[in-house]
Amino acid sequence: MTTLKGVKLSQWGNSQGIRLPKSIIELLKLNTGDDLGLEVKNNQLIVTPLRKRKTVAERFAEYRGPIELDEVFSDDDLRDGEYI
Secondary structure (H helix, E strand, O other): OOOOOOOOOOEEEEEEOOOHHHHHHOOOOOOOOOOOOEEEEEEEEEEEEEEOOHHHHHHHHOOOOOOOOOOOOOOOOOOOOEEO
């Protein structure tokens, strides 16, 4: 378990927020825009990454079926710079 001390709650416009240190972002493999779940349990705030989407490279690394080389992709298949 990684524990951080000295993280402050800050005012951001009409809201409040905490900044996650780079070490935590890297540990959880988070990216700007990722959805996070929040849970309060035993007076602790638990932040959990939600539905992490795999990159095309990660999907291909796990794929064990035949590869169709004649498939055509359109821009409709493009999401966040990657074909889905």
